[in-house]
Amino acid sequence: MPNDYLPWIIVGIVVLALAVALVLGMRTAARSTTALRRRRGRGRPNRDQFRSRQRNSTLKRAAVVINPTKFADLPMIRERITSTSHACGWGDPLFYETTVADPGTGQAEEAVAEGASVVCSLGGDGTVRAVACALIGTETPLGILPAGTGNLLARNLDLPVDALDDAVRVALTGRNRRIDVGELVIGAMDAHGQPVDGGRLDTQQFLVMAGMGLDARIMGDTNEALKQRVGWPAYLLSGFKHLVSPEFRTQVRLDSEPEFKRRARAVVIGNCGRLLGGLVLMPDAKVDDERLDVVIASPRGFVGWAPVIARVLTRQRKGHSTLDHKVCREIRVRVDHPLPVQVDGDVVGEATEINASVRPAALTVRVPIA
Numbered sequence: 001m002p003n004d005y006l007p008w009i010i011v012g013i014v015v016l017a018l019a020v021a022l023v024l025g026m027r028t029a030a031r032s033t034t035a036l037r038r039r040r041g042r043g044r045p046n047r048d049q050f051r052s053r054q055r056n057s058t059l060k061r062a063a064v065v066i067n068p069t070k071f072a073d074l075p076m077i078r079e080r081i082t083s084t085s086h087a088c089g090w091g092d093p094l095f096y097e098t099t100v101a102d103p104g105t106g107q108a109e110e111a112v113a114e115g116a117s118v119v120c121s122l123g124g125d126g127t128v129r130a131v132a133c134a135l136i137g138t139e140t141p142l143g144i145l146p147a148g149t150g151n152l153l154a155r156n157l158d159l160p161v162d163a164l165d166d167a168v169r170v171a172l173t174g175r176n177r178r179i180d181v182g183e184l185v186i187g188a189m190d191a192h193g194q195p196v197d198g199g200r201l202d203t204q205q206f207l208v209m210a211g212m213g214l215d216a217r218i219m220g221d222t223n224e225a226l227k228q229r230v231g232w233p234a235y236l237l238s239g240f241k242h243l244v245s246p247e248f249r250t251q252v253r254l255d256s257e258p259e260f261k262r263r264a265r266a267v268v269i270g271n272c273g274r275l276l277g278g279l280v281l282m283p284d285a286k287v288d289d290e291r292l293d294v295v296i297a298s299p300r301g302f303v304g305w306a307p308v309i310a311r312v313l314t315r316q317r318k319g320h321s322t323l324d325h326k327v328c329r330e331i332r333v334r335v336d337h338p339l340p341v342q343v344d345g346d347v348v349g350e351a352t353e354i355n356a357s358v359r360p361a362a363l364t365v366r367v368p369i370a
Contacts, residue, residue: 059091063111067123070147084168104130124148141364143171152208156272178361179287182206188353214266216340220347249336254328264298290360296324330357
């Protein structure tokens with residue numbers, strides 16, 4: 001009888017051995033798979049990081065070129081902009097900081113190269129101009145986040161000037177508007193656009209106003225510390241000191257019209273006309289009218305400024321004989337001695353001649369949806 005059961009006993013032992021081997025093999029394979037997963041998982045970002053990268057790879061991103069001198073708590077400003085960007089359905093912004101050597105143009109060019117959907121300037125009018133210079137002639141829009149004293153372009157475009165979150169939302173979700181750009185060539189040049197007598201030409205773009213004489217002196221002499229403490233009224237103090245600045249002789253040619261002469265204290269060339277404090281120097285000027293507005297001021301003494309001030313306060317285009325208002329596409333101004341020249345509030349040097357022209361619809365800017 002035992003011999004009758006022997007084959008079955010052998011079969012049972014074999015089956016049991018195979019079962020044990022199978023279980024052990026499955027456990028070994030599981031350990032190997034787990035170890036392989038662990039090895040592959042080393043150095044990987046966590047899930048949140050992966051989701052953040054996935055989100056930013058599919059969402060639009062804004063670039064923000066910041067003037068760091070305007071802020072005491074820059075990390076907080078970055079957090080606010082990032083939070084508002086996420087709330088608008090955008091990815092993490094790209095941040096760049098201006099330097100003394102490069103006030104924003106190089107940073108904006110880098111942002112365009114990295115694929116930013118909109119490039120924002122966060123600073124004053126000088127930062128706006130520097131960033132805009134990199135975007136002129138491109139399809140990349142400029143978003144303006146005002147943080148300066150004047151914020152003149154933002155005011156002329158009816159953008160938020162005292163609410164950063166609102167300005168970010170406009171930059172990300174507003175509509176595109178094409179505006180003109182003024183181009184100023186500083187230095188004397190001949191009919192072929194070449195420097196005269198071995199001189200040097202300096203080409204600058206402006207979005208608001210450029211000029212020579214009184215306005216440049218005011219900008220150059222405004223105390224920076226006072227401007228940071230009290231804001232735009234600091235310009236009033238500087239302006240009061242220069243109300244009786246010396247006159248100069250000037251020769252002006254508009255487009256192809258004959259040249260005319262004036263004695264003046266200031267020549268201001270505007271792409272738009274609104275000033276600080278709600279004042280309007282050029283009531284008819286618009287950022288997209290394909291022309292430049294020119295004001296030649298020649299008041300004499302304190303009394304002579306009365307009609308000029310009255311004209312600005314009442315926003316009248318026609319004024320006193322000491323205030324000429326012209327419209328053109330090109331202008332050449334020659335003066336009898338070197339005078340300071342300002343471009344969007346920055347004094348860029350001295351010259352005896354400037355030539356300005358308009359570049360129609362050269363820049364795209366984000367503005368509120370009407």
